[in-house]
Amino acid sequence: xxxxxxxxxxxxxxxxxxxxxxxxxxxxxxxxxxxxxxxxxxxxxxxxxxxxxxxxxxxxxxxxxxxxxxxxxxxxxxxxxxxxxxxxxxxxxxxxxxxxxxxxxxxxxxxxxxxxxxxxxxxxxxxxxxxxxxxxxxxxxxxxxxxxxxxxxxxxxxxxxxxxxxxxxxxxxxxxxxxxxxx
Numbered sequence: 801x802x803x804x805x806x807x808x809x810x811x812x813x814x815x816x817x818x819x820x821x822x823x824x825x826x827x828x829x830x831x832x833x834x835x836x837x838x839x840x841x842x843x844x845x846x847x848x849x850x851x852x853x854x855x856x857x858x859x860x861x862x863x864x865x866x867x868x869x870x871x872x873x874x875x876x877x878x879x880x881x882x883x884x885x886x887x888x889x890x891x892x893x894x895x896x897x898x899x900x901x902x903x904x905x906x907x908x909x910x911x912x913x914x915x916x917x918x919x920x921x922x923x924x925x926x927x928x929x930x931x932x933x934x935x936x937x938x939x940x941x942x943x944x945x946x947x948x949x950x951x952x953x954x955x956x957x958x959x960x961x962x963x964x965x966x967x968x969x970x971x972x973x974x975x976x977x978x979x980x981x982x983x
Contacts, residue, residue: 839875839883842974846873849887849970854944857907859900862893862966865958875974883974890954892963897948900966901931904946908933913944916981923982930967932981941978945969 850871864870868890877883893900905915913933923929930947949967951958958965973979 837877837882839877839974842875842883842885845972845974845976846875846885846887849873849885849942849972852887852911852970854908854911854913855887855889855968855970857904857911857968858891859893859895859903859966862891862963865890865892865960865965867956868954868958882977884971885974886969886971888967888969890949890958891966891968892958892960893966894963897964900964901926901946904931904968908944908946916943918982920982934978934981936976938978939976941976942970942972943979943981945971945981 850873855871871887871889873885873887875883875885909915913935916932916934918926918929918932928948930945933944933946935942935944945967947967947969949965951960951965971979
């Protein structure tokens with residue numbers, strides 16, 4: 801399972817927030833720990849995310865690589881802020897990256913996802929950065945990313961064969977608060 805870097809969540813911020821929380825909790829005699837900062841109780845939401853139909857959408861002739869035949873879920877509570885939930889599926893697909901993006905744009909929008917355009921002048925091309933969609937509101941917000949991952953970020957390392965590796969990842973804060981696709 802690969803967890804993407806969460807932009808805007810630096811180690812320095814995490815250390816600063818941890819120190820302030822520890823000091824404030826100690827001085828006040830109580831804990832200021834955010835109830836959503838841990839993965840405790842995340843199983844129902846992870847199960848819901850893993851069952852999303854968009855994760856089963858795949859271009860014609862696409863197949864999951866050996867060792868990655870199921871949706872993989874994870875909860876990361878090691879970064880600053882709320883715990884981050886993810887459900888991911890890998891495929892090996894034939895066809896161009898443009899065709900693959902076209903397929904997922906149609907599949908995602910048909911399932912109610914909204915394509916979020918990256919409007920920054922500094923962004924990299926979509927075939928490098930991927931596509932990002934959003935769905936839901938406060939309490940149920942999720943993002944969907946479609947990209948072409950490097951196999952070395954996974955264990956076991958997937959064999960995409962002659963096809964193109966495609967990663968489809970649904971991510972959400974544990975409390976369902978809205979999150980931006982692009983910082």
